[in-house]
Amino acid sequence: MIIEQLFQVFKEVAETNNITLSAKHLHMSQPSITLQIQNLESEFGARFFDRTNKGVTLTKEGEIFYSHVRRVLEILKDAREQISNMAKDERRLVNLGATLTIGEIIIPKLLALMSKNHPDVEFKVKIANNDIISQDVLEKKLHIGLIEGMIFQYNDLNVDKFWEDELIVMIPHFHPWESRNTISFEELLSERLVTREEGSGTKKIMETILQEKGLDPVRLNIAMELGSTQEIKQVVAAGLGITVISELAVRNKDDEKLFKIIRFNEGPIHRPFNILTNAHVIQTQKEKAFIKLLHDYEVMDRLINENDLESEKVLEDCQENKGKGPMRQQYC
Missing domain, CATH: 3.40.190.10 (Periplasmic binding protein-like II)
Incomplete structure (x- = not known):
């Protein structure tokens, strides 16, 4: 497709800011690339690049055109992929x-x-x-x-x-709350908390629930942020904090020996x-x-x-x- 080729040339020049480098990447001659850019500018009645001895930079019109070109090329790519998948009806x-x-x-x-x-x-x-x-x-x-x-x-x-999943509080058996079955959200704020890293679903929903209950998530005493459930379990088992975790993650017999599950007296947290x-x-x-x-x-x-x-x-x-x-x- 001629128009797609023109757009590819424009996109390459816009991203490299260099006609010589674009020619190398596209396996084309510099005059050919210059001519195609000029044809595009003539077609749309606008100057897309400011030219200097150091290279080229997009004009305001060029920046607008660049955003549309990216979308058009992405749409064409998607169309090819979808047609190919339908033809094969398979993606191994x-x-x-x-x-x-x-x-x-x-x-x-x-x-x-x-x-x-x-x-x-x-x-x-x-x-x-x-x-x-x-x-x-x-x-x-x-x-x-x-x-x-x-x-x-x-x-x-x-x-x-x-x-749907339920979030529970997991503590070691030697924790002062060991004899309890429920705690309040307010009480959670006073404990050293072991959590997942920023961007995790568990952490986000806890912060949302606290806000809904009128509590500031900033008050959470986060002692550690870890990247795996197993790491969190090891830290909690050592008595270095407690955690809010999926009930599904605390189900085997070894977990029963090490941990106590506590729920919130305000009601279950489902996600x-x-x-x-x-x-x-x-x-x-x-x-x-x-x-x-x-x-x-x-x-x-x-x-x-x-x-x-x-x-x-x-x-x-x-x-x-x-x-x-x-x-x-x-x-x-």
């Missing part, structure tokens, strides 16, 4: 992103289940916090993102709830688990099957809430199509 590699709790607890079981019926599809998984996963879906680096809690930017993103997809990208059939699995409450309930041995039984039932209700051949 699915780039999947998940936040920590989902990645550690749910993803391994989900992928094992998917592999029973779709062994030809490979999943590449990235574990990161909400902010990173959301941005990667927006930038189309990830095909599907699974995050904890809500996000505050919905532009260009489809956000779809697939599960959604959400599916993120880019609003401008069409999912392949395999990606749609994966999303459909996430929405199957019966299967998800068994995978999430039953122990490892029972989860193996879920996989066996799927393999033999013994599941009840909608437990089924499209992904089982």
Whole structure:
């Protein structure tokens, strides 16, 4: 496409601020690039570049044109990708992103289940916090993102709830609160708190809840910010603080020996688990099957809430199509 080639030339010059360097990158001659820029300027009746001995810089008109050119080229790229995917109806590699709790607890079981019926599809998984996963879906680096809690930017993103989680307070058994089953939000402010890093869903929802209760999140006595659930558990077990964590992350027998679970007397804190997809990208059939699995409450309930041995039984039932209700051949 001639117009696309012209736009590519313009974009390259705008980003390098150098016609010689652009010619090298595009494997074109300098006169050819200069001529194409002149043709664009003539077509739109505006000067897009100021030319000096040191190179070129965008004019105000050029900056406006540059923003539109980027969008046009991105749209064309998306169109090619979607048409290609529809033609093949296949994308062997699915780039999947998940936040920590989902990645550690749910993803391994989900992928094992998917592999029973779709062994030809490979999943590449990235574990990161909400902010990173959301941005990667927006930038189309990830095909599907699974995050904890809500996000505050919905532009260009489809956000779809697939599960709900409860946040609890986790303390070591030798903590003064060991005999209690509930505490207040106000009491939480007086304790040394071990949290996830900035951008995590758990931390964001806690700050939101405190604000809703009229409490300033700045009052939280955050002793440490750590990047994994296991690190947080080790620090809490050593008595260096307490934490607010997913109830799903404190379920095995070893955890029962080390920790006490306490809830809030103002009521439970629930947060959604959400599916993120880019609003401008069409999912392949395999990606749609994966999303459909996430929405199957019966299967998800068994995978999430039953122990490892029972989860193996879920996989066996799927393999033999013994599941009840909608437990089924499209992904089982």
